[in-house]
Amino acid sequence: MADQYVERVIDLTDPASNRIHNLSLEEARARVASGRPENVRAIDGSFALVARAGRRVRLARSLDRPLRYFLAKQAAGPALVVSDRIDAIHAFLEREGLAGQFHPSYTRMVPAHYVVEIELVGCPDPSPTYARYFTPALGALDADPAAIGPRYVAALADEVAKWLQAAPASEPIGVAFSGGVDSGAVFLVTYCLMRRLGLDPGRLKAFTLSAGGGEDLAQARAFLEPLGLGIFLEAVEVDPDALDPLEAVRVVEDYKPLDVESATMALALCRGIRRRYPDWKLLVDGDGGDENLKDYPIEENPELTIRSVVNNPLLYQEGWGVGRMKHSLTYSGGQSRSYSRTYAPLRLLGFEGFSPFTRPSVIEVAEAIPFAALSGGDTAKLYALKGDVVSRGVEAVTGLAMPVFPKRRFQHGALAPGEASRRLALGEAAYRSHFLSLYA
Numbered sequence: 205m206a207d208q209y210v211e212r213v214i215d216l217t218d219p220a221s222n223r224i225h226n227l228s229l230e231e232a233r234a235r236v237a238s239g240r241p242e243n244v245r246a247i248d249g250s251f252a253l254v255a256r257a258g259r260r261v262r263l264a265r266s267l268d269r270p271l272r273y274f275l276a277k278q279a280a281g282p283a284l285v286v287s288d289r290i291d292a293i294h295a296f297l298e299r300e301g302l303a304g305q306f307h308p309s310y311t312r313m314v315p316a317h318y319v320v321e322i323e324l325v326g327c328p329d330p331s332p333t334y335a336r337y338f339t340p341a342l343g344a345l346d347a348d349p350a351a352i353g354p355r356y357v358a359a360l361a362d363e364v365a366k367w368l369q370a371a372p373a374s375e376p377i378g379v380a381f382s383g384g385v386d387s388g389a390v391f392l393v394t395y396c397l398m399r400r401l402g403l404d405p406g407r408l409k410a411f412t413l414s415a416g417g418g419e420d421l422a423q424a425r426a427f428l429e430p431l432g433l434g435i436f437l438e439a440v441e442v443d444p445d446a447l448d449p450l451e452a453v454r455v456v457e458d459y460k461p462l463d464v465e466s467a468t469m470a471l472a473l474c475r476g477i478r479r480r481y482p483d484w485k486l487l488v489d490g491d492g493g494d495e496n497l498k499d500y501p502i503e504e505n506p507e508l509t510i511r512s513v514v515n516n517p518l519l520y521q522e523g524w525g526v527g528r529m530k531h532s533l534t535y536s537g538g539q540s541r542s543y544s545r546t547y548a549p550l551r552l553l554g555f556e557g558f559s560p561f562t563r564p565s566v567i568e569v570a571e572a573i574p575f576a577a578l579s580g581g582d583t584a585k586l587y588a589l590k591g592d593v594v595s596r597g598v599e600a601v602t603g604l605a606m607p608v609f610p611k612r613r614f615q616h617g618a619l620a621p622g623e624a625s626r627r628l629a630l631g632e633a634a635y636r637s638h639f640l641s642l643y644a
Contacts, residue, residue, distance in 0.1 A: 224251055225366050235247055248366075251269075254286050267567075271314040274310060275329060282329065285297065294643065308457070312533050315540050319334070340517065344572040345573055347577040352573055356597050358600075360561070363563045367560070376409065377407050384423075385606075386490025389594050392606060395602075410424065413440050416444035418618040418620060446472065449468045452549075454642060458639070459635035469615050471549045474555060478553050488557070488558050491561065492539060497593065498519075511581070523537015573593070
């Protein structure tokens with residue numbers, strides 16, 4: 205039948221990159237195909253999955269990896285192209301002679317923690333539907349940091365243990381380490397668990413980026429040496445003149461300045477490790493710790509107040525949320541959008557990343573913290589809460605007294621004071637223009 209209507213689904217994702225602890229890949233896909241949120245919530249691990257039933261396609265992902273799609277028109281029927289990257293979708297459309305339909309703003313991001321359903325029924329196409337599969341309770345714990353800390357870090361330790369036990373026994377493990385609260389907690393928990401599980405801690409390194417005299421390297425030493433763990437520290441020295449934020453725009457496929465700056469430093473760190481260790485694969489980090497404990501300067505964002513931060517569930521993880529005025533269909537929101545700052549540089553340079561802070565079991569504890577009661581409307585109390593909670597938890601779980609230093613962003617700690625504003629100062633308009641020029 206020459207006139208038969210045909211729809212296509214082209215899945216460009218790498219199935220081998222999924223890390224699912226409790227199911228086979230096909231079992232996980234079947235859970236997504238069911239469309240039942242509780243089935244998808246039960247998938248334990250990191251995933252980006254596409255499942256099809258006739259003309260109905262369902263997609264779902266975890267917080268720590270992007271998943272995008274684009275619907276192209278053909279005479280025979282629609283073609284749904286799915287990938288973790290915009291440029292991969294564009295390259296496929298070029299090969300198929302369909303690039304004339306493409307613009308990067310026409311791609312869509314699957315928001316984290318949702319099952320997205322698309323019906324391939326022709327023109328005009330119905331809008332996707334969204335079913336949330338992760339809904340943690342807000343503020344359900346007692347306002348007691350001494351009890352919250354151990355519970356939070358115990359959840360983190362459970363995720364690290366599962367990841368360690370699933371990792372190849374011979375692979376070395378690197379931690380992207382600044383000596384801050386999040387990377388510090390990840391390193392100490394990983395180190396202690398390796399010892400408890402009978403794994404060789406000699407496989408572990410704490411990699412600290414130094415791009416011309418940043419303060420993170422001294423901080424990393426001040427963190428590890430009093431604990432007798434200085435032997436694990438390895439400085440990754442890079443030339444600050446090699447930093448290229450426009451390359452970071454291309455790699456992360458986004459233009460938000462803080463994410464571009466962070467990705468610029470992530471690229472430098474990954475390249476420095478790769479030059480030294482051509483076969484290194486596993487890299488752990490603390491991305492998501494700030495989002496979980498709401499440790500961002502509210503005064504830098506005119507849209508936010510402390511009330512909106514503490515009273516809106518998953519605000520930093522998901523932005524304002526699906527179905528809201530400021531939710532971007534192209535980019536999702538919050539860390540659901542910005543995790544590309546970590547994911548994309550690592551993937552480009554051949555690393556497999558992992559952050560326990562992105563796992564639902566850890567986020568669930570964080571969301572249950574009664575931030576409003578503990579902060580009392582005081583931003584200084586809110587910002588101090590992360591160090592207090594995490595250090596208490598680390599000591600309870602590992603027996604180690606974790607140092608707590610003032611918060612400092614990656615790009616500010618790796619560069620000499622004042623250098624970030626000079627070397628990474630192009631701004632959002634320039635980054636957006638550069639990104640769009642890649643498809644001009």
